[in-house]
Amino acid sequence: MEAVVGEVVAPEDLEKFEKKYKAELSKGSVSKDTQFEYAWCLIRSKHPEDIKKGIVLLDELIHKGTKDDQRDYLFYLAVANYKLKEYERALKYIKNLLRNEPGNSQAEELEKLIDKAMKKDGLVGMAIVGGIGLGLAGLAGLIGLAVAKKSA
Template sequence: MDDVLTETVPTDDLKRFEKVYHEQLYKNDVTPKAQFEYAWCLVRSKYPADIKKGIVLLQELYKSHDEGQRDYLYYLAIGNARIKEYSKALSYVRAFLSIEPGNQQVISLESTIKKKMDKEGLVGMAMAGGVVLAVGALVGLGMAVASKKS
C-alpha cells in the first residue's frame, strides 16, 4: 500500500487528461469524468502544487456529484497524505469507511498513513531533541567560558 503514496503518474497520461480537461473548460462544459481523471493524475504527480490542484478539483466533485463519492474520498486521502496533511487524509479515510466499513484497500491506506505519521513524528521529535541538546551544550559552553574569565 505504501506504493500508492509514492506512485507517480506518467507524464503522457497527465498531459492527455489535462488536454481533455482544458478543452472542456474552454467550452465551459467540464464533465465530472474529465475533471476526475485530471484530478486523479494530479494527485499522483511528483509536484506538490499539482497535488494541491488535484485535491481542489476532487473537493469540488465531492461537493457537487453524489456519484463517485467513494473514489473522490479515496483520492482525497491519497493526495493529502502525499503532501503530508495526514490529519486531513485520515478524515477522508474515516469518511470513506463510514460509507463502506470493510473496504480492505482503505483500511490498508489508513494503516500506511498512520505509520507515516508515527515515523515522521519520531523523526521530528528526534530533530527537536537534537536542537535542545545543541542549545544546552552551547549554553553550558558559554557558562564555562564566562566562569573562566572571572
C-alpha cells in the same frame, strides 16, 4: 498500498486528460468523469503543484457526486495529501471514508500507511527538537563554565 501512493502518471496520459478537461471547460461545462480523470492524473504527478491542482478538482467533486463517487474522491484526496506529506488532512479524508464505509480494506490499509508516516515524522521531529535541546543545554554549560573561570 505503497504501489497506489507511489504510482506516477505517464506524461502522455496527463496531457491527454488535460486537453480533454480544457476542451470541456472552454465549452462551459466539465463532466464529473472528465474532472475526476484529470484530477486522478494530476495527483499521480511527480510535481507538488500538479497534486495540489488535483486536490482542488477532487474537492469540488465531493459535493456533486453519489455516495459511490464520494468513496473514490475521498480515497484519492487522502492519497494526494499523503503524497504532499499533509498527513493530518489525509487522515481526515480517510476517516471520513471509513465512517461511510466501515471495513473498506483499501481505506484501512491507507489509514495504516498514514499512521506509520505520522509516527515516523513525529519521531524525526522529536529527534530534531531533542537535538536542539541538547545543543542549547551544552551551550548553556559552556557559557556557565566560561563565567565560572572568569570569576575565579
